[in-house]
Amino acid sequence: MVKFNKFIILVLLVLICSFVSKSFSQENDSEEFEQNEINIDGGSEAPQDTSMETEQVKVIRKPNNYLLEIVFISIIIAYAVNYFVGQNTNRELIKLWGKKLQPVFDSNFAKTGNKGTFTILKVNASTYSFLCTGRINCFGLQATLDLKKRHDLFSVIMDLVGYGNPDRMTIEIAINKENMDPLVFALVKSKAIKKFKSDNNDVDLFCSKYTGSGISGLASSFGVLCDTEVLPSLLLKSEALQVINQNENLVECMHFSDHSLINPKYPKALRFVFKFPKQSEMDKLALLTKMAIHYIDVVANLELPKNYKAKADKLRDKAKEEIEKQAKLERQEELQKKKYEKKLKEKEAISKLTPEQQRKRDEKEYKQQLKKRTGAGGKTKIVLG
Amino acid sequence: MSDPRKESLVVSNFEMRINTADSKEELEYWSLFCFVFAFTGIIFKYKVCLWTSVVCCVAYLANLKSKDIGARQIVSSVSLSLMGLVMAYFGPNANLFV
Numbered sequence: 001m002v003k004f005n006k007f008i009i010l011v012l013l014v015l016i017c018s019f020v021s022k023s024f025s026q027e028n029d030s031e032e033f034e035q036n037e038i039n040i041d042g043g044s045e046a047p048q049d050t051s052m053e054t055e056q057v058k059v060i061r062k063p064n065n066y067l068l069e070i071v072f073i074s075i076i077i078a079y080a081v082n083y084f085v086g087q088n089t090n091r092e093l094i095k096l097w098g099k100k101l102q103p104v105f106d107s108n109f110a111k112t113g114n115k116g117t118f119t120i121l122k123v124n125a126s127t128y129s130f131l132c133t134g135r136i137n138c139f140g141l142q143a144t145l146d147l148k149k150r151h152d153l154f155s156v157i158m159d160l161v162g163y164g165n166p167d168r169m170t171i172e173i174a175i176n177k178e179n180m181d182p183l184v185f186a187l188v189k190s191k192a193i194k195k196f197k198s199d200n201n202d203v204d205l206f207c208s209k210y211t212g213s214g215i216s217g218l219a220s221s222f223g224v225l226c227d228t229e230v231l232p233s234l235l236l237k238s239e240a241l242q243v244i245n246q247n248e249n250l251v252e253c254m255h256f257s258d259h260s261l262i263n264p265k266y267p268k269a270l271r272f273v274f275k276f277p278k279q280s281e282m283d284k285l286a287l288l289t290k291m292a293i294h295y296i297d298v299v300a301n302l303e304l305p306k307n308y309k310a311k312a313d314k315l316r317d318k319a320k321e322e323i324e325k326q327a328k329l330e331r332q333e334e335l336q337k338k339k340y341e342k343k344l345k346e347k348e349a350i351s352k353l354t355p356e357q358q359r360k361r362d363e364k365e366y367k368q369q370l371k372k373r374t375g376a377g378g379k380t381k382i383v384l385g
Numbered sequence: 386m387s388d389p390r391k392e393s394l395v396v397s398n399f400e401m402r403i404n405t406a407d408s409k410e411e412l413e414y415w416s417l418f419c420f421v422f423a424f425t426g427i428i429f430k431y432k433v434c435l436w437t438s439v440v441c442c443v444a445y446l447a448n449l450k451s452k453d454i455g456a457r458q459i460v461s462s463v464s465l466s467l468m469g470l471v472m473a474y475f476g477p478n479a480n481l482f483v
Contacts, residue, residue: 003470068433068436133396134392
């Protein structure tokens with residue numbers, strides 16, 4: 001439904017425009033009509049003047065008919081102006097982000113940006129992407145900056161009404177440690193747990209909501225999902241908890257998984273989603289980014305206690321078995337479907353045969369059945385008595 | 386703490402996220418609306434629809450991604466909406482348009 005909000009605004013705008021222009025033109029029509037009447041009354045003595053009158057009417061009508069065009073052209077101009085202003089605002093925000101976070105990335109990755117220098121890629125006017133690689137324990141990091149669509153007039157209107165999305169930064173990290181312990185862990189806002197579960201298949205498969213007392217210091221607005229109960233106490237140490245609690249309104253979710261679906265090439269991945277703070281508080285985002293990078297080493301070097309590790313492995317084996325079972329069932333269903341279709345086709349072919357052909361076919365079938373009954377050797381069993 | 390950077394671990398052409406389906410869908414809606422309004426405008430002779438298609442076309446162009454700019458679709462939507470406008474104001478049956 002959210003997707004269509006913009007179009008609803010557009011349709012409303014169009015309806016208002018057409019209504020206004022119509023009502024204006026009707027008013028002018030009635031005026032013209034009155035004028036016409038007056039002219040006709042006055043001009044009863046001279047019937048040759050009618051052509052002049054119609055010309056007059058045309059001249060009067062023309063400027064009023066341009067209202068629709070003026071309204072739409074002003075919308076287009078407003079859109080264009082807003083496009084450049086919004087794009088510029090977003091660019092300034094990205095520049096500020098780059099300025100604050102460049103030292104963090106430079107001190108952790110050998111290659112920041114695409115060309116060796118610190119470059120942020122523009123995907124479109126409101127989405128930017130930043131890549132960096134060359135660090136121990138990970139293949140690389142991608143930061144995607146989804147800003148408000150300030151370049152789009154309809155999105156700006158939506159934002160004013162209160163339906164807009166906030167500026168967001170998503171950090172995705174691909175872990176390269178092959179023998180990493182199995183884990184699926186997520187820290188999400190309590191309200192969004194249901195949606196998060198439906199969006200992330202791995203969480204839905206392996207995780208349940210943590211209700212233990214291992215993370216007593218965590219703010220109440222967060223909920224924790226994990227596959228083994230030991231994970232929260234291992235991953236949410238007091239320092240990290242402090243940072244998360246201090247920036248409670250900025251942290252949207254943290255998701256660590258060894259079955260990530262972000263990119264099938266990199267199944268072991270970490271994902272963080274943070275909201276943008278005010279421009280004066282950009283240091284908070286730098287702090288959160290530092291925390292995200294710190295988690296690369298924490299997750300890569302995490303060692304689960306033996307019994308928990310066995311439990312996690314068991315969960316994965318079970319899931320694997322279930323997937324295989326489902327695949328087998330699907331294959332069987334497909335085979336049955338094919339068989340059924342084949343039978344249907346045969347039936348159709350029989351119905352199309354002429355009676356003579358049908359008789360011959362029946363005979364053939366009868367002979368075949370007889371052969372089957374008698375067996376390969378041609379011996380018949382006769383039961384007497 | 387030791388330096389975590391390592392030149393030997395640089396992955397060439399590293400890319401984590403490939404799919405960005407949401408924004409693509411929205412783009413398709415804009416172009417679809419552009420076509421629908423342009424056609425209704427031309428067939429039923431409504432100037433309001435033609436102008437709306439132009440607005441949709443502008444929104445479509447503004448939301449394009451630098452990666453997936455396809456010349457064919459852009460040209461078709463722009464030309465259709467402009468064609469409607471030209472028909473409504475300079476065409477032989479311009480006086481029929483309401």
